[in-house]
Amino acid sequence: MFLTKFSGLAAHAIKDLVKAPSFTWRTSYVPVIQNNYAQALRRKSFCTTADKVSEEGREEKQKVSVTFVDKDGEEIHVKVPFGMSMLEAAHENDIELEGACEGSLACSTCHVIVMDVDYYNKLEDPADEENDMLDLAFGLTDTSRLGCQIIAKPEIDGIRLALPVATRNFAVDGYKPKPH
Amino acid sequence: MALFGKLRWISRRFTTLAATPLRICVVGSGPAGFYTAEKILKAHKGVEVDIVDRLPTPFGLVRSGVAPDHPETKIVINQFSRVAQNDRCSFLGNVSVGSSVSLPELHEMYNAVVLAYGAESDRTLGIPGEELGGIYAAREFVWWYNGHPDCRNLAPDLTSSDTAVILGQGNVALDVARILLRPTMELAKTDIASHALAALEESSIRKVYLVGRRGPVQAACTAKELREVLGIKDISIQVKQADLVTTPADEVEMKNNRIRRRVYELISKAASSGHSPPLPGQRELHLVFFRKPDRFLESEDRSGHVAGVRLEETTLQGYDLGKQIAVGNGVFEDISCGMVLKSIGYKSVAIDGLPFDHDKGIVPNVGGRVLADSFKDVPQYETGLYVCGWLKRGPTGIIGTNLYCAEETVASISEDIERGVLTSNSTKPGREGLLQLLDSRNIRVVQFDDWKRIDTEEKRGGNLKNKPREKLATWEELLQVARK
Numbered sequence A: 001m002f003l004t005k006f007s008g009l010a011a012h013a014i015k016d017l018v019k020a021p022s023f024t025w026r027t028s029y030v031p032v033i034q035n036n037y038a039q040a041l042r043r044k045s046f047c048t049t050a051d052k053v054s055e056e057g058r059e060e061k062q063k064v065s066v067t068f069v070d071k072d073g074e075e076i077h078v079k080v081p082f083g084m085s086m087l088e089a090a091h092e093n094d095i096e097l098e099g100a101c102e103g104s105l106a107c108s109t110c111h112v113i114v115m116d117v118d119y120y121n122k123l124e125d126p127a128d129e130e131n132d133m134l135d136l137a138f139g140l141t142d143t144s145r146l147g148c149q150i151i152a153k154p155e156i157d158g159i160r161l162a163l164p165v166a167t168r169n170f171a172v173d174g175y176k177p178k179p180h
Numbered sequence B: 001m002a003l004f005g006k007l008r009w010i011s012r013r014f015t016t017l018a019a020t021p022l023r024i025c026v027v028g029s030g031p032a033g034f035y036t037a038e039k040i041l042k043a044h045k046g047v048e049v050d051i052v053d054r055l056p057t058p059f060g061l062v063r064s065g066v067a068p069d070h071p072e073t074k075i076v077i078n079q080f081s082r083v084a085q086n087d088r089c090s091f092l093g094n095v096s097v098g099s100s101v102s103l104p105e106l107h108e109m110y111n112a113v114v115l116a117y118g119a120e121s122d123r124t125l126g127i128p129g130e131e132l133g134g135i136y137a138a139r140e141f142v143w144w145y146n147g148h149p150d151c152r153n154l155a156p157d158l159t160s161s162d163t164a165v166i167l168g169q170g171n172v173a174l175d176v177a178r179i180l181l182r183p184t185m186e187l188a189k190t191d192i193a194s195h196a197l198a199a200l201e202e203s204s205i206r207k208v209y210l211v212g213r214r215g216p217v218q219a220a221c222t223a224k225e226l227r228e229v230l231g232i233k234d235i236s237i238q239v240k241q242a243d244l245v246t247t248p249a250d251e252v253e254m255k256n257n258r259i260r261r262r263v264y265e266l267i268s269k270a271a272s273s274g275h276s277p278p279l280p281g282q283r284e285l286h287l288v289f290f291r292k293p294d295r296f297l298e299s300e301d302r303s304g305h306v307a308g309v310r311l312e313e314t315t316l317q318g319y320d321l322g323k324q325i326a327v328g329n330g331v332f333e334d335i336s337c338g339m340v341l342k343s344i345g346y347k348s349v350a351i352d353g354l355p356f357d358h359d360k361g362i363v364p365n366v367g368g369r370v371l372a373d374s375f376k377d378v379p380q381y382e383t384g385l386y387v388c389g390w391l392k393r394g395p396t397g398i399i400g401t402n403l404y405c406a407e408e409t410v411a412s413i414s415e416d417i418e419r420g421v422l423t424s425n426s427t428k429p430g431r432e433g434l435l436q437l438l439d440s441r442n443i444r445v446v447q448f449d450d451w452k453r454i455d456t457e458e459k460r461g462g463n464l465k466n467k468p469r470e471k472l473a474t475w476e477e478l479l480q481v482a483r484k
């Protein structure tokens, strides 16, 4: 919806922006982020300075569309500024994605399933540390990732992420529910 | 018609809720207790939840189990603190169910009770010599280094020899191995209890054996913990190459289980990269597979004290339900050591008036509803009694597991509210009643604000020593600061 207005500016233009950090207009999104994830975000963010140049509309080009599919199958469409993690995006939009360790790669409760393999492939491969936590995620799939490790960038515009449904299955760590 | 009935039911529910809220008591303030409270508060706007804990401090094993060098894992405390500070929630510490107040009393005072008091005892091996000095349950050792007031005076023997044997290869075993082997300079920056740090600084233990009764494919640990222990600075890792040989059954196990495969890969990698003999003075970690403990050996010079462990070689048999079992083959070997940590699993404790399955060490339940009689074909439930966490599932699973476990228990509670099994028609005294009863027994309740005083004091102490917190580790100190 938002993007249609700017559809003249194709994704490659956005990419150029990313490649050219000296580009003068930067969004106001960095200063907006003040919560717990800010640190993790800064580490990952490709846009590190926080020039407070806010130009109407231009901000929108620095956001990607993300669809969360919640536990009831309901779709929630949100705009996520570049550099923001999906965990943070979920929380800013009141989407029930857990984040027990607040993005420090120590819990796996922020598990999301990338619904389209093409998008999954556009993401950088998970690091060993992420894989270690994914090992323990509930309802792990081939396209599972940790929400706190997926960072908004132009390539993932349009990504759809499903929140895993609690399977009532504690198979992790050897526990198997017994039929009663 | 059905809709109308439902609406009428909803409005009735609202009026009754407005008049007298449903009062629920959660016993235990670990992850299971807090996730349960959080989910109930979210799902039912008119319900009040009190979380009682026998300790003056909240958060269960997040405080007293999770290793001091895992600060990121403890961040979840922020979320739990927000729950405790919800207007409809309170934390009542220093209240032990079973002694300060009985379960029947509690059950009488609340519309529902959710038991989430974890597992505070240990599985035993049942082999000769288990009672010798120098043999500890890993739980006690963990409580000791994490400043749990019940193990402040454990004084584990870290100086009578250079070798410690850890039995079991789960994540707890890896935690205790890491604490024994990690340079104390690194531990000094964590929230490890200061009495433990001081003892570890004097420790003469250089060699740690991690003994598993099955093979590297079956090691119960997870990759993250294994990676950490293998990565300890300047440590020599010793693994027997022969133990790495896999069978077709092992291959199937690895194919079906990503954790097992990745753990095995890490072990093989460590074995191939580090099989040079340890340098003099270097700390050593020996991963020993296919050995089950047969008996503990008593010291000749120090009567009543352990001097070693006799292990029996095993082979794996059976592939029933994906579980290969270790069977002894009659070949024995001894490892000399001055300390043994049994890390073979925790066990829950029964409390009076609560159905308990002593074999499994859990409260019998279906979906978190406590079963009155687990042997009947048609399940009979204890009305208003629920269970969650390690007490419900047994002592396995990470913090996040308790989130799903709580969702299941809370779904059962919600269903019972909808079906009218749980109503606030009979007004329960709840918190007021409980506080009065405890007061009459001279039990000083530690509320969340009191805990915040402990928290502040610990952080202040930590600040002085350049660590996140300096834990208060005796009952006296904790209660004194809470009372200020």
Ligand SMILES: Cc1cc2nc3c(=O)[nH]c(=O)nc-3n(C[C@H](O)[C@H](O)[C@H](O)COP(=O)(O)OP(=O)(O)OC[C@H]3O[C@@H](n4cnc5c(N)ncnc54)[C@H](O)[C@@H]3O)c2cc1C
Pocket: B027, B028, B029, B030, B031, B032, B033, B052, B053, B054, B055, B058, B059, B060, B061, B062, B064, B065, B066, B067, B070, B073, B095, B096, B097, B098, B116, B117, B118, B119, B120, B142, B172, B175, B351, B388, B389, B390, B391, B396, B397, B398, B399, B400, B401, B402
């Ligand atoms: C040594 C160790 C390290 C761990 N490290 C990690 C880790 O790094 N990451 C991870 O994800 N998971 C870890 N875990 C697993 C995690 O801690 C557990 O899954 C989780 O704590 C279980 O939650 P629980 O609420 O059932 O029990 P607990 O956390 O044990 O909480 C039980 C609570 O009940 C209270 N209680 C006990 N008896 C009574 C009574 N009679 N009356 C009132 N209150 C009572 C206790 O004081 C305690 O506060 C670790 C576990 C252990 C043992």
Ligand SMILES: NC(=O)c1ccc[n+]([C@@H]2O[C@H](COP(=O)([O-])OP(=O)(O)OC[C@H]3O[C@@H](n4cnc5c(N)ncnc54)[C@H](OP(=O)(O)O)[C@@H]3O)[C@@H](O)[C@H]2O)c1
Pocket: A173, B123, B124, B125, B167, B168, B169, B170, B171, B172, B173, B175, B212, B213, B214, B218, B219, B220, B221, B222, B225, B292, B293, B343, B344, B345, B346, B395, B396, B397, B398
């Ligand atoms: N960082 C973390 O995420 C972390 C840290 C600590 C704990 N935890 C979790 O907390 C839970 C509890 O951990 P845990 O280590 O206590 O339990 P665990 O993972 O169940 O491991 C128990 C170990 O004891 C062995 N064992 C059991 N009975 C035995 C016997 N009679 N003789 C010899 N060996 C025996 C088991 O071997 P068999 O496999 O042969 O039975 C296994 O190696 C686990 O789910 C763990 O993942 C997580």
Ligand code: FES
Pocket: A087, A098, A099, A100, A101, A102, A103, A104, A105, A106, A107, A108, A109, A110, A133, A146, A147, A148, A149
């Ligand atoms: S929030 Fe804990 S791993 Fe992502």
